[in-house]
Amino acid sequence: MKTRFNLILALLSGALLYAQDLELDVYVLPTSVLGDPILFNVTVKNKGDKPVPGVEVLVTLKSGLKFSGVSPKKSDFDVKTGIWKLGEVVPNKAKTLGIIANYAKRDDAIVIAEISASGAIDPDSTPGNGVDTNGNGMIINDKGDEDDGDAAQNGPFN
Numbered sequence: 001m002k003t004r005f006n007l008i009l010a011l012l013s014g015a016l017l018y019a020q021d022l023e024l025d026v027y028v029l030p031t032s033v034l035g036d037p038i039l040f041n042v043t044v045k046n047k048g049d050k051p052v053p054g055v056e057v058l059v060t061l062k063s064g065l066k067f068s069g070v071s072p073k074k075s076d077f078d079v080k081t082g083i084w085k086l087g088e089v090v091p092n093k094a095k096t097l098g099i100i101a102n103y104a105k106r107d108d109a110i111v112i113a114e115i116s117a118s119g120a121i122d123p124d125s126t127p128g129n130g131v132d133t134n135g136n137g138m139i140i141n142d143k144g145d146e147d148d149g150d151a152a153q154n155g156p157f158n
């Protein structure tokens with residue numbers, strides 16, 4: 001009985017040691033001119049103390065934007081699926097993907113991003129469960145949502 005208890009303890013502490021806290025934010029450098037390119041930066045941070053392998057992010061552009069490209073160009077981003085494969089994210093070293101898109105429509109010029117896969121357990125967020133995790137209809141800088149998803153909007157400008 002005691003052996004089993006120790007085994008469970010060892011398993012639990014192993015899981016806790018491997019728990020890492022990933023955080024994602026989307027920022028926009030806005031433009032008010034329709035047709036102009038806009039840069040959205042998707043940034044992933046590891047606030048834990050060990051590297052996290054196998055990290056992937058799902059990026060979605062709403063109808064007010066027309067995708068143009070990514071920065072840096074060599075980033076592992078699949079335009080068809082919207083999946084950015086970052087690989088390993090180490091502590092204190094953020095990884096950023098620039099999404100360049102044209103400002104096509106006044107409304108809905110929004111980029112949404114969330115961590116869709118991770119090789120470590122995160123105590124305060126779950127990969128791939130949507131950005132609006134508190135169900136209040138807000139996704140842009142909503143501190144009430146999980147920290148592994150976010151959105152940013154260009155405009156709307158009058």
Ligand SMILES: [Ca+2]
Pocket residue numbers: 021022023122123124125147148
């Ligand atoms: Ca997290």
Ligand SMILES: [Ca+2]
Pocket residue numbers: 114125126127128129130133146148149
């Ligand atoms: Ca999540």
Ligand SMILES: [Ca+2]
Pocket residue numbers: 131132133134135136137138139142144145
């Ligand atoms: Ca929300």
